[in-house]
Amino acid sequence: MSSEPLGVGAASGADPSRRSRSRPPLAAWPLAWLFAGVPLWWVTGLIDVIVVPIAVVMLYYLRRTGGVRVPRGFAVWLLFLAFMLGSVIQLTQVLPYLTFGYRAGIYLASTVVFLYAYNSRPWISDRRLLGYLACYFAFMVAGGFLGALAPVGRLRTPMYYVLSSQAPSLVTNELVQAMVVRPFAQYSPTNYFQVPPRPAAPFLYTNNWGNAYSLLLPLMVVLLFQTPRRTWQRKVLTILIPVSAIPATLTLNRGMFIGLAIVAVCVGFRLALHGYLARVLLITGVVAVVGVVLWNVFNVSAGLETRTEASTNTRASLYSQSLTAAKASPLFGYGNTIPSTSSNPYDPQVGTQGQFWMILVSHGVVAIACFVGFFLVVFVTTLRRRDIAGMTYNAVVLAGAVETLYYGLVPYGLPLLMVAAALALRRPPSPKRGLSRLEPRSAHEVGVGQLAGVDRHDE
DSSP, X not given: OOSOEEOSSSOTTSOHHHHHHTSOOOOSHHHIIIIITHHHHHHHTOTTTTHHHHHHHHHHHHHHHSOOOEETTHHHHHHHHHHHHHGGGGOOSHHHHHHHHHHHHHHHHHHHHHHHHHHTTTTSOHHHHHHHHHHHHHHHHHHHHHHHHOTTOEEEOHHHHHHHHXXXXXXXXXXXXXXXXXXXXXXXXXXXXXXXXXXXXXXXXXXHHHHHHHHHHHHHHHHHHHSOTTSHHHHHHHHHHHHTHHHHHHTTOHHHHHHHHHHHHHHHHHHHHTTOHHHHHHHHHHHHHHHHHHHHHTTHHHHHHHXXXXXXXXXXXXXXXXHHHHHHSTTTTTSSOBOOOSSOTTOOOBTOXXXXXXXXXXXXXXXXXXXXXHHHHHHHHGGGOXXXXXXXXXXXXXXXXXXXXXXXXXXXXXXXXHHHHHHHHSOOOOOOSSOOOSSOSBTTBOOTTSSSOOOGGGO
């Protein structure tokens, strides 16, 4: 394996395939409901919390298997959880307890999602898991078009009407209202900076959309080449992937472009080292042409200039305040984000504008070191994978770690990043010479060196 597992409740020297046959299987439906069920969770207003109850179900199945395996380096993540939970001692008011509990629930649930995806390989193939993510991706792209076409639209979920009649005071809470009234786009016609509409659906903010897109698009490219030719799934992906560039461009999301560039450079460099320089240059040229066309059609440079003017100074101020606050409480942080010391009353809380800063301020220096450190451990460990799917998973994990500096990963991005990490750490295909052809010739033939990077055991 690219990452040797530490057996828990199972003999480490036993044959993994024989051991998996003797254990109850991990069901696929919890992963399917979590990712493929996103349209239902959006309409019902549960999309921000659904990972928690589904993680409880996953925990039941994991316990039933009688042997949960973890990769080396997982102790770093457990240390993050310990300091995150320990920082609750810093709280003194009721409302911060609710916010803390919500975020802690997402962290713990994402941990379970990681363990489930990592341990489910004997029963759930990479391609099947990527198929669930493809449903998530497709609905996200549809939401992007919805935000572009109806930027002032909003969806009032059933929970909004329930709370309005039964607990109207809750609806006035900013966090609760954001969960039950879903905007299609981030757009304010009266905004001083006149920022154009930026798609957000099915998420709360455009940055959530950009973060999820940068993590999922490379995985969709892997799935495209995993999927046999002349199938409807292949045709859908062939259309969906390039079309998704339209709402992605309209988000004017600088961080998304950075994340995708990291993946492209990492995978392209490693492919070039393995003799695929000509293909890398060809693909780079095609992507560059498409990018230039979209850049000019949607006048991206003007939109980015406006966004930069609106957000750069605010972010810089918040980052500086976060570093100052962390020095004052380095061990457990403050348990939550804290008010800004800026003279501008409209500035966000200190510890927002990026998962890195949220953890640094809320949970302390050790917690953020362990949070980022876990993904860096996964990245370094999985550099040994030579199949192209493994290279892509590896690069996505690095991109996700970098994006913590400017994206919040709770509640949407973290489960996606944990699945990418689990895919990277799964046992790669049986080794063969070099990197063979890039795609399967039929539904029953899957090359080891292809972008899919799966063997027949996975089918």
